[in-house]
Amino acid sequence: MNEPTDQQRRELAAARHDMLSHQLLDRGVDAPDVLRAIAAVPREAFVPEPLWHEAYSDRALSIDCAQTISQPYIVGLMTQAVAPQGHEHVLDVGTGSGYQAAVLSRLARDVITIERHAPLSAAARRVIEALSYTNIEFVVGDGSLGWPAAAPYDAIVVAAAAPRCPPALFEQLAEGGRICLPVDTEHGQRLQVIRKVDGRARVRWLCDVRFVPLVGAQGKQHDD
Ligand code: SAH
Numbered sequence: 001m002n003e004p005t006d007q008q009r010r011e012l013a014a015a016r017h018d019m020l021s022h023q024l025l026d027r028g029v030d031a032p033d034v035l036r037a038i039a040a041v042p043r044e045a046f047v048p049e050p051l052w053h054e055a056y057s058d059r060a061l062s063i064d065c066a067q068t069i070s071q072p073y074i075v076g077l078m079t080q081a082v083a084p085q086g087h088e089h090v091l092d093v094g095t096g097s098g099y100q101a102a103v104l105s106r107l108a109r110d111v112i113t114i115e116r117h118a119p120l121s122a123a124a125r126r127v128i129e130a131l132s133y134t135n136i137e138f139v140v141g142d143g144s145l146g147w148p149a150a151a152p153y154d155a156i157v158v159a160a161a162a163p164r165c166p167p168a169l170f171e172q173l174a175e176g177g178r179i180c181l182p183v184d185t186e187h188g189q190r191l192q193v194i195r196k197v198d199g200r201a202r203v204r205w206l207c208d209v210r211f212v213p214l215v216g217a218q219g220k221q222h223d224d
Pocket of ligand 1: 068094095096100114115117120142143144160212214216
């Protein structure tokens with residue numbers, strides 16, 4: 001991984017600052033701990049070098065294996081929706097670039113992040129190690145089944161769309177835990193937030209979104 005020059009670093013820091021106020025705060029992602037976490041993570045480290053100048057653009061960007069790193073606003077919105085507390089244990093489904101896992105790791109005790117494409121998981125691990133974040137564990141596998149070995153989780157964030165919340169994920173959620181995931185509806189994909197209260201799902205909806213499909217046993221069978 002190349003390092004930005006001092007000049008590039010200054011430009012990226014300014015772009016990160018603008019992103020926080022215009023893309024997040026102005027649109028209601030205003031929880032101070034979430035903003036601090038996002039301010040602390042250099043998004044450019046998670047995108048290919050030719051896209052550094054786009055690292056803080058208001059959109060998703062392409063990464064390897066035909067996947068994407070989510071738009072900063074959506075990362076902020078999902079993080080705020082599950083509101084990880086400092087002592088909590090979090091599952092991140094769809095590691096991709098590792099950016100969402102990095103943001104969650106600044107707010108939680110630890111994060112398990114699961115990805116079906118081994119090369120993406122390996123690349124994300126290299127970035128996270130270079131940043132010296134030590135509370136993220138990488139797993140390669142089908143995240144539609146969650147990761148029972150480390151359950152229960154206080155918060156689960158899913159970065160790929162399923163026909164409905166996979167039952168395995170709800171089972172692995174602790175009492176009082178929160179899941180945020182994109183779900184296919186007849187009107188297109190929408191972000192859903194589920195809280196487990198007395199073992200039951202309390203559901204609310206946030207906004208329309210566009211994510212890649214959750215490909216797996218409790219997701220979709222294919223990439224299309
Ligand atoms: N959170 C990521 C966004 C990645 S896009 C980031 O911050 O960059 C969603 C990712 O979910 C893709 O990398 C895709 O390969 C992965 N994915 C899709 N279905 C999956 C499954 N069943 N288990 C694990 N990962 C899955």
